[in-house]
Amino acid sequence: MKIHLTSVFVDDQAKAERFYTEILGFVKKHDVPVGEKDRWLTVVSPEDPDGTELLLEPLGHPAARTYRDTLVEDGIPLAQFAVDDVRAEYERLRGLGVVFTQEPLEMGPVTTAVFDDTCGNLIQIATQPR
Template identity: 60%
Template sequence: MPKVSYCSVFVDDQERALGFYRDALGFEVKHDVPMGEHRWLTLTGPGDPDGAQLALEPAEHPAVKPFREALVEDGIPATAFEVDDVAAEVERLSGRGVTVVQPPTPAGPVTIAVVDDTCGNLIQLFST
């Protein structure tokens, strides 16, 4: 059976993205390998070093910019991460200067919120 090993998020600036995903959200660096002007930069969930990896991909392909701009304009998150308590996580992130685009909102069986990753993406957080 297939399983998720990597999930990519295209970012404008890998160093700034690292600041958001590692320092604000709490992901842990798995790989940080120089590759010319960019890096093979992957992170895993906190305390899950063998879990699925989030690859912070340089947004260099010409199709990426208009795609991401359209998603942001329409308010569509690039990806979603589950958290234990959305309200508490949004409060924690707000205290760290993260821009909250959509505050915690009930949506059927989950509560969702959306934040700006500072690198061209909206990121949804949810809890059940």
């Protein structure tokens, strides 16, 4: 078994597409219309185009909003992405106007930071211990 796809709920798929590609630097993998206005929209890392896809899923269910808003209030991220240098990525994203709820924090071998994806979620970036 392997993890092929994971997802985050987003307020607005068009806005999410822009943020996840133009700001974060992922590339679009699939974009298929589903129903009247929704899309099966996935992105991948340019470093691993055949790797795990991230589905930018429309926030359809009212319970999803409550769940997500409660996590955001406590600063809890819904996904984690790996970067080589958290501090450098923090500076780059901040320069692009991204809001962080947790600045880079070194905790032993791991450094993490948490930002707002502008589509309703908090995302953690982390260096992987080598």
